[in-house]
Amino acid sequence: MxxxxxxxxxxxxxxxxxxxxxxxxxxxxxxxxxxxxxxxxxxxxxxxxxxxxxxxxxxxxxxxxxxxxxxxxxxxxxxxxxxxxxxxxxxxxxxxxxxxxxxxxxxxxxxFMDPLTEVYNRRSLDDMAGRYIARAHRQQKPLTFMVVDADDFKDINTRFGHLTGDFVLAEIAALLRGAVRGSDSVVRSGGDEFLIIMADAPLEGGQIVRTRIAKSLEDWNRGGHLTDFQLSLSMGLAEWSPGMTLDQVMTEADKEMYAIKAEHKRP
Structure with a gap:
């Protein structure tokens, strides 16, 4: 947008x-x-x-x-x-x-673009999310946020080097871009953390996108890009509702993301 x-x-x-x-x-x-x-x-x-x-x-x-x-x-x-x-x-x-x-x-x-991943950067987040929220409020349409975090990303940098780490970040961004529509936006909100803003999408629509990303990630891992290492992503969803601020909806998405990350760490 x-x-x-x-x-x-x-x-x-x-x-x-x-x-x-x-x-x-x-x-x-x-x-x-x-x-x-x-x-x-x-x-x-x-x-x-x-x-x-x-x-x-x-x-x-x-x-x-x-x-x-x-x-x-x-x-x-x-x-x-x-x-x-x-x-x-x-x-x-x-x-x-x-x-x-x-x-x-x-x-x-x-x-407003992150040169490494070719998605929006953190600087654009507040303005962009504000416009999505304003549009959803004005048109009374659903709006869903997804927080995506790479699991054990520090291990990738340690084992394979920072160049490989940069490559993995770019690949993650490509997977996310390929899973969303043109009306959605992908933002690199932190070092190895991304945010997807999905316009006109209820929580169920976000779950479909999450499943699509997981399938693409499985295909990527089968490509053998990282020797003896399976890349995994923790993805938390939250649907915006009238009256919620960006921080509030992000907090809700973070809660689910961290819960999923904890499950990934269980043996």
């Missing part, structure tokens, strides 16, 4: 800048039309006295000096050059406004 408030602000700013450019474009066309009208009036004023009606045919008897003709041609060329250059300038201004806006938005989005 995009940050609707900031997106609306960005769109409003871009619209304002483009509107100012369109105004200049409109003013340019008014100059062109006005110049055309004045030129037409001048030609009529110049040619009318020289017009002779003879047997139903209008004939013009006019002489134009070479200097005047050259001046008119030069004026026409200069005017067209001005119009073309202004049009090109306005086009470049439009492109610059759009390009700058796109680049700024990419930079903003990158600041």
């Amino acid at each position: 995009e940050n609707s408030g900031k997106s609306e602000s960005i769109l409003a700013r871009i619209s304002g800048q483009l509107a100012a450019i369109e105004k200049r474009d409109w003013e340019l066309w008014m100059i062109v039309v006005g110049t055309g009208i004045l030129t037409g009036v001048a030609l009529v004023a110049l040619l009318f006295p020289a017009a002779i009606l003879h047997q139903g045919v209008v004939r013009l008897d006019i002489e134009i000096s070479r200097e005047l003709f050259a001046g008119l041609v030069a004026l026409l060329v200069l005017f067209n050059t001005y119009v073309i250059s202004r049009r090109m300038q306005l086009r470049r201004m439009r492109e610059a406004v759009i390009s700058t806006a796109v680049q700024n938005e990419l930079i903003r989005l990158q600041s």
Whole structure:
């Protein structure tokens, strides 16, 4: 989900800048039309006295000096050059406004992304979760949170090294992304902890996603990525209800996650 408030602000700013450019474009066309009208009036004023009606045919008897003709041609060329250059300038201004806006938005989005796992980072959590909660409250739709924690992750770093640990984190993020919909969000909320926010999903929907992740994890372990080590994840679910804060729903999900983690540690 995009940050609707900031997106609306960005769109409003871009619209304002483009509107100012369109105004200049409109003013340019008014100059062109006005110049055309004045030129037409001048030609009529110049040619009318020289017009002779003879047997139903209008004939013009006019002489134009070479200097005047050259001046008119030069004026026409200069005017067209001005119009073309202004049009090109306005086009470049439009492109610059759009390009700058796109680049700024990419930079903003990158600041909310975790470069290792390519999911949202902790910095984005409060704002993003707040928007999900506001939307669920406004539309009276269900909203489920899932806390995911890698079991014995320190053992992975100790036995296989930190590079392998980073690889495992990236793989976990990929498994989580593959199990959710486009309307959901995956956040790396801590070192080896992730959060999934599932829009329009009751607790039962979260359980389906949890089962899907567990199946993908089984397939991943069969791939033999870690010698003599089975990666496991503890996943706790909590459904948001009206009046709950982010901390409260996270606490509920954490409780279930830690209970499952305790079960995983039993021999």
